């Protein structure tokens with residue numbers, strides 16, 4: 001199994017008692033925190049800090065040569081971004097409280113129960129992760145360049161909004177927190193999940209599960225696996241997909257359709273980082289980053305009570321929303337060309353010429369199936385093309401059938417405003433068609449459903465009316 005180093009920075013344990021270091025390391029490792037350095041000689045802390053990427057220091061208060069308090073003072077001055085948790089004996093609580101005043105993240109009495117110790121450490125790690133992400137995000141937003149453009153190569157776009165989404169994704173890729181991807185069906189959410197996985201540099205696999213329509217038993221069995229004899233027919237141990245994704249990414253698609261019972265299990269997995277295979281009372285730790293996607297409006301669903309609020313907030317730690325194709329029409333020419341090439345490669349045909357007007361024509365279509373629909377249309381058109389130019393009859397049929405649909409979707413008159421007159425409306429339509437067609441009169445005339453001479457006459461009348 002791929003053992004992922006977690007957290008992404010080192011945790012440094014400093015105590016002069018080697019036995020405490022050993023038992024503390026074991027406790028942390030049992031809870032999946034394995035990126036640990038130990039130090040029993042406080043005078044070595046300075047060199048360790050400069051040689052490693054340390055994000056959290058667990059510091060004993062009473063040590064010979066250099067005290068915990070002295071080290072804390074040095075750490076808060078030299079490494080103000082590093083969190084320090086103080087370990088103290090029962091009779092040192094006053095001193096420990098003073099340490100918090102000096103900038104320590106927390107103090108823990110050494111005899112406290114493990115849950116309490118871990119809670120504090122997990123909080124410090126979470127705070128540290130958020131602060132690292134904020135720094136990365138700030139750096140990314142200030143730069144207009146992508147550091148890893150290659151990882152986005154399969155997502156064809158020229159949309160400036162998508163470019164800032166890519167920069168955001170670059171900054172959150174190393175994080176272990178979940179990512180929620182929203183957007184209509186077919187906008188490319190799965191492609192984005194793949195890009196986040198690539199960017200994260202995780203060595204393990206990307207494992208995709210579509211959770212729509214899975215009842216809770218199948219959801220648990222698929223994700224968590226089962227022990228031998230867990231139920232009738234379970235004659236072998238089954239490894240769940242959470243385990244298959246160890247060291248990599250678990251991508252849960254259609255998360256908006258998850259049943260209420262499965263939502264509780266997913267929340268526990270994300271919050272506690274552990275799960276139980278069916279029929280087993282030994283918890284396992286998740287070693288994968290979770291990405292989820294949905295075409296549903298989760299914010300609305302949680303308000304209606306069909307999606308758990310706590311799960312929604314946990315999932316939206318990092319969130320990206322991919323716009324519908326009709327809202328980024330500048331991508332049309334690139335996507336048509338990309339899919340034409342893909343289709344020609346698959347069908348072993350030479351590349352085809354694409355009529356210039358095609359993308360302009362398609363701007364009037366609403367693409368309910370988004371990029372997936374455009375891809376299917378272009379593949380269909382390529383397969384029907386016999387000359388060296390793309391056969392556009394597929395698109396013409398589509399525009400004919402849908403022009404009413406498009407019109408009804410996009411035009412709404414505000415009820416509290418007077419209606420425009422027919423003359424005003426026809427002038428607006430003509431202007432819009434001329435803009436969309438880059439002032440190509442025959443194209444604009446086709447969009448308006450009139451002949452080119454009729455359009456020319458209207459334009460002339462409009463001009464005269466202005467003079």
Ligand SMILES: Nc1ncnc2c1ncn2[C@@H]1O[C@H](COP(=O)(O)OP(=O)(O)OP(=O)(O)O)[C@@H](O)[C@H]1O
Pocket residue numbers: 154155156157183184185186187188189190191192253294295338371372375
């Ligand atoms: N920007 C893009 N560039 C190239 N191909 C794209 C792009 N967006 C989507 N596609 C292609 O369109 C198809 C649908 O994309 P994808 O499966 O990622 O959409 P989705 O949003 O996950 O859909 P669903 O919600 O139905 O699961 C895929 O074949 C994908 O490769």
